[in-house]
Amino acid sequence: MDIDFLANLLLVVDSGSMAEAARRIGVTPAAVAQQIQALERELGVSLFVRAGRTVIPTEAGHRVIDKARGLVRECSELKAFALEGEAAGELRIGTITTALLSLLPDVLANFAAAFPRAKVLIRAGTSMELYETLQRGDLDVAICLHPAFALPKAYDWHLLREEPIVVLAPLRMKDEEPHELLRREPFIRYDRSLGGGKQADQYLRAAKIVPHELFELNSLTAIAMMVDRGLGVSLVPDIISPLTAGLAIARMVLPSKTEPRRFGVLWHRASPRARLINGLLECAEHVLAREGERRKR
Incomplete structure (x- = not known):
């Protein structure tokens, strides 16, 4: 039995689908499906049933998964020990x-x-x-x-x-007041389910600013690119990335103190x-x- 197949079985369970598991390890969904089928043939049981785009472990699948976690961990530790x-x-x-x-x-x-x-x-x-x-x-x-x-x-x-929380604005607005920009310009929001997005939302509430929300995204790089294209302004952690270094954007310090990310x-x-x-x-x-x-x- 291939220990890598068991590791990928666990990844399917944790990610919820074969497609997502395949994306994370850089192979095709068909390759992951073949590995699961090979395990099923070797064990003589069905491990999953499909529910739309997701997969749900069978009763036998749950038993195998519980045991597989320990086996994968022990094999990994054995390699490290060796x-x-x-x-x-x-x-x-x-x-x-x-x-x-x-x-x-x-x-x-x-x-x-x-x-x-x-x-x-x-x-x-x-x-x-x-x-x-x-x-x-x-x-x-x-x-x-x-x-x-x-x-x-x-x-x-x-x-x-x-990373301090800053206002991102098109470079032509670099001399304007940050709070006024957040109130006036279309707002590109950083996903509130993420840490930096929560911090930004808390700041807006504390400053009593209700922005004109245009988008809500979970990618800081995409937000910076949208600001560069003049779609609006944003309130985000100030990341340092080669992907945003050449963009025509201003990073503006907030008037009120806030905790960095x-x-x-x-x-x-x-x-x-x-x-x-x-x-x-x-x-x-x-x-x-x-x-x-x-x-x-």
């Missing part, structure tokens, strides 16, 4: 989209050079999804917003970046991949230091 003391192994990283489109590519470039024998698997998701996946043992490290609750002592957290690295203290996680942290710090030097010039 490679103990070597700069090799597999590192499963979960990340919020913002980090994936800004900081992470440079960090991974450094990491690949420092640990050429390491295999990196990346999964994108919201901070809460990543925290829950980390708890289940399906991730080694999560790059996410700091949870709004106290972390259990079993976990470590390392801050990577603080904080994201960093979260991992289990007892992780068998401590060496690779520490290596990832060192690479991240190197990239951040380089960014700081560029901003001073």
Whole structure:
């Protein structure tokens, strides 16, 4: 029985569909379906029933899934144990989209050079999804917003970046008053189900600003591009991304103080991949230091 097939079985369960599982691991839905069928033939039971675009585990499927989680985790730990003391192994990283489109590519470039024998698997998701996946043992490290609750002592957290909440406006409006822009111009809202979107919404309420809402999006990069095209203004965390560096947009400081959005690295203290996680942290710090030097010039 192929342990990778079992790992992908769990990904189908956690993501809710074969299509989403396939997207996350970079294969076709048909390839994932073939792996599930191979498991079903080997086990002699049906593992899923279809419900629209989603799949629901059968009774036998639930039993297999419960056992598979332990097997996949133990196999992963066995690999890490076998490679103990070597700069090799597999590192499963979960990340919020913002980090994936800004900081992470440079960090991974450094990491690949420092640990050429390491295999990196990346999964994108919201901070809460990543925290829950980390708890289940399906991730080694999560790059996410700091949870709004106290972390259990079993976990470590390392801050990577603080991003102030700013008004994004077309460059031609850079000298205007930020609150007046939020009241007057069409408003492109950052998704209120996400941490930065919640912070922006709280600020608007506290300032008694009711914007003329045009769109609500969960992509900061897309929002910046829409502002660049003159579609409106927005209130978002001030991200640093090569994808937005060339846009004709103004980042305007708010008149009232607000807490920045904080994201960093979260991992289990007892992780068998401590060496690779520490290596990832060192690479991240190197990239951040380089960014700081560029901003001073």
